[in-house]
Amino acid sequence: GLSAGGESFGNVVFRNNAALTGLTGLEGLTSVYTLFFENNPLLETLTPLDNLETIAGSAYFQDNGALSTCDIRALIERCAPPESTVSGNEPCN
Numbered sequence: 001g002l003s004a005g006g007e008s009f010g011n012v013v014f015r016n017n018a019a020l021t022g023l024t025g026l027e028g029l030t031s032v033y034t035l036f037f038e039n040n041p042l043l044e045t046l047t048p049l050d051n052l053e054t055i056a057g058s059a060y061f062q063d064n065g066a067l068s069t070c071d072i073r074a075l076i077e078r079c080a081p082p083e084s085t086v087s088g089n090e091p092c093n
Helices: 069-079
Strands: 008-015 031-038 054-062 083-087
Touching: 054 069, 069 083
Parallel strands: 008 031, 031 054, 054 083
Antiparallel strands: none
């Protein structure tokens, strides 16, 4: 499983991972500097990141075909990163 190793983490990067289906193990994460998700076609939910409160640097979500843009935007609104990029993800229903 995944583990952030604490409440605060620098860069969290998931890129080109065709086998990534969930983020179980990251439930305790409350603060990151960068949150980066690119080309993870089977990832459907960000629910394990519900306790995340702060993205101090940037949030990047691109080409995650099963991940809802609505869920991504809700996380970005809650965590208020200074920079964010969202494109090529599952459209909002």
